[in-house]
Amino acid sequence: MPTVIVTGANRGIGLEFARQYAADGWRVIATTRDPAKAADLSATKGVEVRALEVADPASIQAFAQGLGGEAVDLLVNNAGVMGPEFPRQSKDGIDVEGWLHTMRVNTLAPLLLVLALRENLAKSKAPKVASITSQLGSIGENESGGMYAYRVSKAALNMGNKSLAVDLRDRNICCIVLHPGWVQTDMGGANAPVKPTDSVAGMRRVIARAGMEVTGCFFGHDGREIPW
Numbered sequence: 001m002p003t004v005i006v007t008g009a010n011r012g013i014g015l016e017f018a019r020q021y022a023a024d025g026w027r028v029i030a031t032t033r034d035p036a037k038a039a040d041l042s043a044t045k046g047v048e049v050r051a052l053e054v055a056d057p058a059s060i061q062a063f064a065q066g067l068g069g070e071a072v073d074l075l076v077n078n079a080g081v082m083g084p085e086f087p088r089q090s091k092d093g094i095d096v097e098g099w100l101h102t103m104r105v106n107t108l109a110p111l112l113l114v115l116a117l118r119e120n121l122a123k124s125k126a127p128k129v130a131s132i133t134s135q136l137g138s139i140g141e142n143e144s145g146g147m148y149a150y151r152v153s154k155a156a157l158n159m160g161n162k163s164l165a166v167d168l169r170d171r172n173i174c175c176i177v178l179h180p181g182w183v184q185t186d187m188g189g190a191n192a193p194v195k196p197t198d199s200v201a202g203m204r205r206v207i208a209r210a211g212m213e214v215t216g217c218f219f220g221h222d223g224r225e226i227p228w
């Protein structure tokens with residue numbers, strides 16, 4: 001039974017990842033900031049719920065220590081934030097502390113987690129890391145401006161992932177970044193065209209197909225390669 005870790009799994013896309021992998025027979029270690037408040041996640045059969053505040057490097061270290069030497073086949077770096085409310089990340093104003101928090105959650109946490117778990121991942125026959133980025137982090141596809149903190153945090157995640165992919169190639173760890181689509185969650189809003197079930201089913205297909213030949217790449221949930 002393969003093991004997957006999903007961060008930010010108490011709601012939205014993370015909860016759907018936990019549900020689908022559990023239904024598929026995987027061992028699912030699902031993390032949330034506060035397990036006592038994660039009723040939907042705790043009610044999901046076959047899921048182990050653990051505490052992880054991804055913005056806190058000490059929490060990441062404690063989580064990694066709790067795993068001991070267990071093998072991890074897949075890490076889904078899903079936890080993320082939109083950053084400061086409009087207009088505090090626009091041409092009309094920058095919330096510096098809010099931007100830095102966005103970088104901690106969206107950029108630093110995924111990279112710190114991979115580094116903290118790399119020995120666990122290296123124990124798998126075909127270890128993979130899927131970090132959930134956004135098309136809004138694509139420089140090539142930015143036609144609408146704004147959302148500075150969010151866009152920069154995801155573009156930087158993409159670059160960090162690329163370096164990890166190069167550096168972990170000799171450990172056979174495949175590291176990709178995935179855009180989930182515009183998805184109906186608290187973050188995506190009710191008008192988003194993609195349902196979490198379809199987004200996650202698509203991303204799971206991309207992850208299942210991914211091998212070392214695509215490590216470092218940026219894909220959509222439909223398998224499209226997205227320009228940097």
Ligand SMILES: NC(=O)c1ccc[n+]([C@@H]2O[C@H](COP(=O)([O-])OP(=O)(O)OC[C@H]3O[C@@H](n4cnc5c(N)ncnc54)[C@H](OP(=O)(O)O)[C@@H]3O)[C@@H](O)[C@H]2O)c1
Nearest residue numbers: 008012013053054055078079080134182183185186187188
């Ligand atoms: N929805 C979209 O349209 C869309 C599009 C592109 C990319 N994405 C990306 O997809 C991922 C999931 O988004 P979503 O739509 O499911 O968002 P969401 O509904 O807002 O859920 C975000 C999740 O991240 C967790 N999280 C936030 N800050 C955290 C922290 N410091 N430590 C631990 N967990 C934290 C949240 O936990 P709490 O409940 O404790 O806050 C929650 O579980 C994110 O990386 C997002 O950037 C989403």
